[in-house]
Amino acid sequence: MSEVDSNCIHTVLTGRTLLENSLLNKDTAFSMEERSELELHGLLPPRVETLEEQCRRAYKSFSVKPTPILKHIYLRQLQDTNETLYYALIQRHLEEMLPIIYTPVVGQACQRFSDLYRRPRGLYISYPERDRIDAMLANFKRNIEVIVVTDGERVLGLGDQGIGGMGICIGKLSLYTAVGGIAPNKTLPITLDCGTNNQQLLDDPAYLGWRHKRIDDEEYYAFVDSFIQALKRRWPKALLQFEDFAIHHATPLLDKYRSELCSFNDDIQGTAAVAASTLLAAARTAGKPLEEMKIAFLGAGSSGCGIAGQIIRLMVERGQTEEEAQKRIYMVDRFGLLNDEMEGLYPFQQKLTHKKSEIEGWSNTDGVFMMDVIRHAKPDAIIGVSGQPGLFTKEIIEQMAENHKQPIIFALSNPSSQIEATPEQIVSWSGGRALVATGSPFDPVEFNGKVYPVAQCNNIYIFPGLGLGALACGAEQVSDGMLNAAVETLAISAPEGTLLPPMNDIKRVTGEIARAVALQAQKEGLAPECEVSVLEERIRQQIWKPEYRRVRVAYC
Numbered sequence: 001m002s003e004v005d006s007n008c009i010h011t012v013l014t015g016r017t018l019l020e021n022s023l024l025n026k027d028t029a030f031s032m033e034e035r036s037e038l039e040l041h042g043l044l045p046p047r048v049e050t051l052e053e054q055c056r057r058a059y060k061s062f063s064v065k066p067t068p069i070l071k072h073i074y075l076r077q078l079q080d081t082n083e084t085l086y087y088a089l090i091q092r093h094l095e096e097m098l099p100i101i102y103t104p105v106v107g108q109a110c111q112r113f114s115d116l117y118r119r120p121r122g123l124y125i126s127y128p129e130r131d132r133i134d135a136m137l138a139n140f141k142r143n144i145e146v147i148v149v150t151d152g153e154r155v156l157g158l159g160d161q162g163i164g165g166m167g168i169c170i171g172k173l174s175l176y177t178a179v180g181g182i183a184p185n186k187t188l189p190i191t192l193d194c195g196t197n198n199q200q201l202l203d204d205p206a207y208l209g210w211r212h213k214r215i216d217d218e219e220y221y222a223f224v225d226s227f228i229q230a231l232k233r234r235w236p237k238a239l240l241q242f243e244d245f246a247i248h249h250a251t252p253l254l255d256k257y258r259s260e261l262c263s264f265n266d267d268i269q270g271t272a273a274v275a276a277s278t279l280l281a282a283a284r285t286a287g288k289p290l291e292e293m294k295i296a297f298l299g300a301g302s303s304g305c306g307i308a309g310q311i312i313r314l315m316v317e318r319g320q321t322e323e324e325a326q327k328r329i330y331m332v333d334r335f336g337l338l339n340d341e342m343e344g345l346y347p348f349q350q351k352l353t354h355k356k357s358e359i360e361g362w363s364n365t366d367g368v369f370m371m372d373v374i375r376h377a378k379p380d381a382i383i384g385v386s387g388q389p390g391l392f393t394k395e396i397i398e399q400m401a402e403n404h405k406q407p408i409i410f411a412l413s414n415p416s417s418q419i420e421a422t423p424e425q426i427v428s429w430s431g432g433r434a435l436v437a438t439g440s441p442f443d444p445v446e447f448n449g450k451v452y453p454v455a456q457c458n459n460i461y462i463f464p465g466l467g468l469g470a471l472a473c474g475a476e477q478v479s480d481g482m483l484n485a486a487v488e489t490l491a492i493s494a495p496e497g498t499l500l501p502p503m504n505d506i507k508r509v510t511g512e513i514a515r516a517v518a519l520q521a522q523k524e525g526l527a528p529e530c531e532v533s534v535l536e537e538r539i540r541q542q543i544w545k546p547e548y549r550r551v552r553v554a555y556c
C-alpha cells in the first residue's frame, strides 16, 4: 500500500483515507505541497505545524486531563490517530508518561477494556473462529517483526481480564517502539480469546470478548498450537513475546515453543532477568556476593520461580554447585514454604523445595510461613511476587532490619494497587536501611530528612533490548545465555550505589543490552556470525525514529 525510502514515503492513499491511517498521518504537519498532491486541502485546519509544535499542543491537552485514566485514553487515541506524534510525545516525556501508557494505569485500561474500546488495534483470535487463523493473520498486510500475545488469564496482578488483556499487549509494544526503537508498523498485539472465568465480565452486557467459560486444557493447547503454526507460516522470523498467561499454562507453553521459534515469556524470563540484575546491584551495594546470599520469595508462581531459576544460574556461574545454590532459595506461597512432601506442586516448583525434615520445628502451626523463614533462615533478601497487597507486614520488615544492616526488599507485584508493601512503609519500618525495589513506579520516599529513590524493577529494562538484539542478529531462539547477557549488562549499567539505571538512561542501556544479547546469540550459533561493527550498524538501522518524512503519491 505504501512504499518507504529514506527520504520519502510513497502511498496510494489520499484524502480522508490517508488521514485515517495512523502510521502515515501527519495531520496538521502536512505541508501545502503535500496537501495539493495528496488531496488534503480543506480537510485540515489551514495552519501548517511542525512536529515540535504538535508535541507542545498535545502535551498541553494531556496535562489538563484530570485523572490518569483520562490521560491514558487521550494517549491511546493519539496513538490511533497519528503514531509519529504519539511516539515523539512520549519520547519527550518518557518518565511522566510511562506510568500512564504502562503499569500502573494500563491495569485499569485492561479492566475497563470493553467500556473504553474506541478503535480496532491488533488481532483478536477467538476460539470459535479457530479454523480461520491463517486468514486472520493474512488480514494484516504488513511484515511483522515483534508480536506480544496474551490470553488475558493473568493480567498483571489483576487476574483474568479476558480480552481486556489486549491493553497490556498494546502497552508493551508501545515500549518496544518508544524504548527499543522497533518501528510501530512492524509490531502486532494479539489476544487469544479462550473465554474468561471472570464472572463479572461474563455478566457484563458490554463485554466484547467471547462470552464463554475458558476452554479446557486439551482444547486450549490445540488452539494455541494452531496459532503458533499459522504464525510460523505467516511470519517465520518474528519474535514472539508471551505475556500474562496464567501459571498453569505459562511454563508448559514456554518449554514447548522456546526452541521452535524465537520466543520468550516476559513474566517468567523478563521479570527474572530484571530482578536478578537488580539483586546483583543490591548485593554489590550491601557488600556481599550474590552467591553467598539467601533469598526468600513470597509467591511461588511462574514469575517467582522464574526469578529463582535465573538467580540459581547466576550463583552457579559464580562457582556454587546447583544443589548449594538451590538451598539458598526459599519459596513461600499461600500453603507455606515449598517442601518435598507437599502434594500438587507444578514441576517447576518441585525443583525449588526444601526437605521437610530440615525445616521441622521452624513453626508451631501447620505450615512454615514467611515470618518463620525470616527468623530461621535469615534471608538477605525477600522478593514479593504474590500479586496480593499488604503481605509484607511491619513485623516482617522489622525482622529483616533486625537480621541485616541493609536488608534487600523487593515488592514486585503490579500494578501499584497489588504491592506487598509500599516503599514508604518499607523505608520507615526498616529505619531507612532497606534496599528497596518495586515493580511499578513510585515517587522517592522522604524519611528523617533524607530522600530515598525507589528503583523500578520492571521488565521494561529487559524486553525492548532483548527483542532489539534478537531481531538485529536474526536469532532463531532466545536462550538462557542471551538472558544472562542481558542481566549482566543491566547490572553493570546501574550507577554506583543505585540498583538500576535511571529511567532517563533507559534507551542507551537498551542499546547496550541489544548488543550483548546479539553477540551472545552469535557465540552460541543461534544467529549468523558477523563483524561486531556490522552488528552494531544493524542495531542502529533497526532503530526507528518518530520523525516526519515527505509523503508522496505512488502512481501504480
Ligand SMILES: O=C([O-])CC(=O)C(=O)O
Pocket: 103, 155, 156, 157, 244, 266, 267, 413, 414, 439, 458, 459
Ligand atoms: O507489565 C508489567 O509492568 C510487568 C509485568 O509483566 C507483569 O506484572 O505482568
Ligand SMILES: [Mg+2]
Pocket: 156, 243, 244, 266, 267
Ligand atoms: Mg506481564
